[in-house]
Amino acid sequence: MNISSRIKSVPASTIMELLTYSAEAKKKGKKVYHLNIGQPDIITPKSFFEAISSNKEDVLEYALSEGLDELREAIKRYYNEYNIDFEKEDILILNGGSEALFFCMIALCNEGDNILIPEPFYSNYNSFANSVGVEIKPITTLAENGFHLPKKEEIVEKIDSKTRAILFSNPGNPTGVVYSKEEIKMISDIAKEHDLWIIADEVYREFVYDGEYTSLGSVKEVEDRVIIVDSVSKRYSACGARIGSLASKNKEFMAQILKLCQARLSVPTLEQIGAVELYKTDKSYLQDVNKEYKERRDVLYNELVKVPGVICKKPTGAFYIVAKLPVKSADDFVKWLLKDFDIDGETVMPCPAEGFYATEGLGKDEIRLAYILNKEDLAKASKILKEGLEAYLELDK
Amino acid sequence: MNISSRIKSVPASTIMELLTYSAEAKKKGKKVYHLNIGQPDIITPKSFFEAISSNKEDVLEYALSEGLDELREAIKRYYNEYNIDFEKEDILILNGGSEALFFCMIALCNEGDNILIPEPFYSNYNSFANSVGVEIKPITTLAENGFHLPKKEEIVEKIDSKTRAILFSNPGNPTGVVYSKEEIKMISDIAKEHDLWIIADEVYREFVYDGEYTSLGSVKEVEDRVIIVDSVSKRYSACGARIGSLASKNKEFMAQILKLCQARLSVPTLEQIGAVELYKTDKSYLQDVNKEYKERRDVLYNELVKVPGVICKKPTGAFYIVAKLPVKSADDFVKWLLKDFDIDGETVMPCPAEGFYATEGLGKDEIRLAYILNKEDLAKASKILKEGLEAYLELDK
Numbered sequence: 001m002n003i004s005s006r007i008k009s010v011p012a013s014t015i016m017e018l019l020t021y022s023a024e025a026k027k028k029g030k031k032v033y034h035l036n037i038g039q040p041d042i043i044t045p046k047s048f049f050e051a052i053s054s055n056k057e058d059v060l061e062y063a064l065s066e067g068l069d070e071l072r073e074a075i076k077r078y079y080n081e082y083n084i085d086f087e088k089e090d091i092l093i094l095n096g097g098s099e100a101l102f103f104c105m106i107a108l109c110n111e112g113d114n115i116l117i118p119e120p121f122y123s124n125y126n127s128f129a130n131s132v133g134v135e136i137k138p139i140t141t142l143a144e145n146g147f148h149l150p151k152k153e154e155i156v157e158k159i160d161s162k163t164r165a166i167l168f169s170n171p172g173n174p175t176g177v178v179y180s181k182e183e184i185k186m187i188s189d190i191a192k193e194h195d196l197w198i199i200a201d202e203v204y205r206e207f208v209y210d211g212e213y214t215s216l217g218s219v220k221e222v223e224d225r226v227i228i229v230d231s232v233s234k235r236y237s238a239c240g241a242r243i244g245s246l247a248s249k250n251k252e253f254m255a256q257i258l259k260l261c262q263a264r265l266s267v268p269t270l271e272q273i274g275a276v277e278l279y280k281t282d283k284s285y286l287q288d289v290n291k292e293y294k295e296r297r298d299v300l301y302n303e304l305v306k307v308p309g310v311i312c313k314k315p316t317g318a319f320y321i322v323a324k325l326p327v328k329s330a331d332d333f334v335k336w337l338l339k340d341f342d343i344d345g346e347t348v349m350p351c352p353a354e355g356f357y358a359t360e361g362l363g364k365d366e367i368r369l370a371y372i373l374n375k376e377d378l379a380k381a382s383k384i385l386k387e388g389l390e391a392y393l394e395l396d397k
Numbered sequence: 398m399n400i401s402s403r404i405k406s407v408p409a410s411t412i413m414e415l416l417t418y419s420a421e422a423k424k425k426g427k428k429v430y431h432l433n434i435g436q437p438d439i440i441t442p443k444s445f446f447e448a449i450s451s452n453k454e455d456v457l458e459y460a461l462s463e464g465l466d467e468l469r470e471a472i473k474r475y476y477n478e479y480n481i482d483f484e485k486e487d488i489l490i491l492n493g494g495s496e497a498l499f500f501c502m503i504a505l506c507n508e509g510d511n512i513l514i515p516e517p518f519y520s521n522y523n524s525f526a527n528s529v530g531v532e533i534k535p536i537t538t539l540a541e542n543g544f545h546l547p548k549k550e551e552i553v554e555k556i557d558s559k560t561r562a563i564l565f566s567n568p569g570n571p572t573g574v575v576y577s578k579e580e581i582k583m584i585s586d587i588a589k590e591h592d593l594w595i596i597a598d599e600v601y602r603e604f605v606y607d608g609e610y611t612s613l614g615s616v617k618e619v620e621d622r623v624i625i626v627d628s629v630s631k632r633y634s635a636c637g638a639r640i641g642s643l644a645s646k647n648k649e650f651m652a653q654i655l656k657l658c659q660a661r662l663s664v665p666t667l668e669q670i671g672a673v674e675l676y677k678t679d680k681s682y683l684q685d686v687n688k689e690y691k692e693r694r695d696v697l698y699n700e701l702v703k704v705p706g707v708i709c710k711k712p713t714g715a716f717y718i719v720a721k722l723p724v725k726s727a728d729d730f731v732k733w734l735l736k737d738f739d740i741d742g743e744t745v746m747p748c749p750a751e752g753f754y755a756t757e758g759l760g761k762d763e764i765r766l767a768y769i770l771n772k773e774d775l776a777k778a779s780k781i782l783k784e785g786l787e788a789y790l791e792l793d794k
Contacts, residue, residue: 001594001622002561003653007504010656044457052667053450060441060637095492095639098661106528107404111508127660131503132529164399197398225398240457240666242492256400259407263524264495268665269637270449 009130021338033381036351042237047277063266067093074279084217097231097244115165120356138358143324146313147175165197171204174368176315203231204318209294236278243275296371303382406527418735430778433748439634444674460663464490471676481614494628494641512562517753535755540721543710544572562594568601571765573712600628601715606691633675640672693768700779
C-alpha cells in the first residue's frame, strides 16, 4: 500500500515519548508542573459561551466560506484600532491560524519552492511545509542574541530563484522575541528587493511586555505583499474555538485563498458567532492578561538565570522562554526531571527545543518554557526547575 | 508577486455568476426556489445545542488532535450497529468530510500521482486534488444508465503506474446513485488486483430509499485498504458544525494522518461535544428524515420526467437528482429561468451540472437538483421547473 513520501516527511510529534515519562511519573504519585505546552489557563471571556448559547436557529447551516460578515467586521475594527487599515474584504476567516498557514503555503509555493523562516520556529510550520512539498530555509538566530535577526546579508544569501516568502511569528513562538522597528524594516526591504511575500504570524501580538510593537500590517510600502495570520486562540484564551484569520490587501492572493475556503465550505458557524463577541471584549481584559503574563515571565526568568551557565536574554513577548542550558542533551535532562528528580514529590516538565530547529544539530541543549501557570504554581515550578538543573549539573561533574 | 500554479488550477466556484442572476431576480420581486445547493432545511437535533450550552468549562482548551474520546466512541458505536467493526482507534475526527478528503489526498499521493473518480462527482474533489497536485482520472458514468459504474475493463484501463486510489461518494453526490453489492465487489476486486486504496465518501449513507446499501466498511477482503470519509453535516442536518471523520483499519495510514491532525492541533471542542449527542440521537430521527426525503424525491422526480426528452433514472439515494435535458446549454437555461421566466412571480434555480465533470464537454446539457425544500414548496418548485422547461423548449423550436 503506497503512502506518499510527502506525508512521510512530516515530522511526528516529538513530545509523545516525553509524555509517557510524565504519565509514568504521575502514576508514581509525583506532581508534574507542565511548562511544555502553550495551552493558557486564563479564563475565556464568558461572552463567547453566552453568544453561542443564545443561538436561536433550528438548523445549523453552513456559514459563508469567507466567514461571517459580523466576524470579519469585528476583526477589521480590531485592526483599525491599531491603525492597521484593513477592510472587511481584506479578511478571511480560517480554521485557526493553522489552516491559514497551510493555505498560504499552497497558494504561494509550488512543490520544490522554498520559504525563509528564522529558527527556532513553531514546529508545525515544518509539518505544513513538508506535507505540500515546500522547503524551509532556516535563518538561524541565537540565544546569545535574544533570538533577534542576523544581519541583512546573512538573510539575503539564503534567497534563491525558488524562494517565495519570508515567514515568522512576531512575537515569536518559541522564543518570545519581539522584532524591533528596524528589524521589521529590514524584512520589508528584503521582501521588496527580492519580490517575496511576507507571512507575518501575529497571533501573539497582544503579548508584548516591554517597549513598542511593530505590526507588518502597518508598513505601507509592502502592503501588497504582506499576509497577516491571526487567531483568537491565545488572545482570548479560546484555543479550542479554532477561529483564525488571514488578512491581506493583495486582491489576487485573497481571491486564490477564497477558492480553497469555498472548497472546504466553511468554518464552524457557532464558533464564529462566539468569536464576534470575543473581539468586542473590553480592552481591559487584554490589559489584565498582558500584566499577568508579564509578571509570570519575570517570576520564571529571574529564577532561571540564577543558574550559572544558562544563556537567556529576557524575552519581551508571547508567553515562552527559550534557554540554552549547560547540558549536553536537553532531552535527557527533561527525562531525568520526570524520572529521577522531585522536591517534596513535585517536578517540572520543560519542552526540549531541538524540534524547533530545521538545521540538524541545533537546539539540543535548549528548552522552551511556557509560562501558562498561575503565579503561585509558576513560582514553585521555577524553583523546582532551577534546583533540578543545579542538581543535574552537579551529577555531571 | 508569485502565485503558485497549483492554486491557480483550483477551479473557481461556478455558481457565483448564477447567484448574481438570482440576486437580480429577487431584487425585482421574484421569488426564487433554490434547488441548487445541498443545504438541508431539516431541524438539527436539539441535543446538539443543549450539550454545547451546558458546557461548564471556563477555559476553552484545545481538544485532542485525534478528536474527543467520547466522539470517537460514539462513531464507533454508530458503525458497529451496522456491523462495521471499527474500533475507536480506527477513527479520527476531522474538520468536516472536506478536511478528511484533503488529508487523504496528501497522504496517499505525491504530486503527479492520480486517483480514479466516477464522474460526475462532487466538484470540490477537484479543488482538493488540484491544490496538492493530484490528477483526477474520471470514469464517465451516464444519465441513461442511472450513473451506475461501467464495466470493469473500462475502469481498469484508466489505471497506470501513478494511480493510487479509487474515490467515490456512495450514495452519490451529485447523482443520487447507490452502488449495488456487485458494483462494490467490482471496486474491491479492482483495488486488490491493482493495489489501490479505496476512499469511500459515505456521508449520505443514511439517505438510501430503495433497496439495500453496501458500505465499503463491511467488505472484509479489502479492510486494510479502505478509508471511510464521513460527516454529521447531512446525517443530522448539522452542516455548520464542520464535524467529519476518517475511519480505516490500516494502522500505517492512520498514523500518517494523525501527524497532519497534530499539525493543525485540533477540531473545535464545543462542536465535538455537540456531535457526541448527535450520534446518540434516536434512530427514529434518521428514519423520519429518510421518509421525508424519499417523498420529496418522488415529488420532484415524477414532475421532472413528465417533460419529453428528459433523461433521468430515478435515483435511489442522497438528496440529489441529475437530469439530462433536451437543451444545448443548461447554463443558459438556468439563466433564462432566473431572468426571463416566472409563474405568478415565482421561479426556480437548478445547478448546471457541467462543473461536476472532469471530462471537457460533458454535462453541458445536465442539471443537478437538490430536494432540500419542504414538500409544499418543492411541489411548487417542481411544477415551475417542468413548465419552465416546456416553455424554454417551445422557444427553441
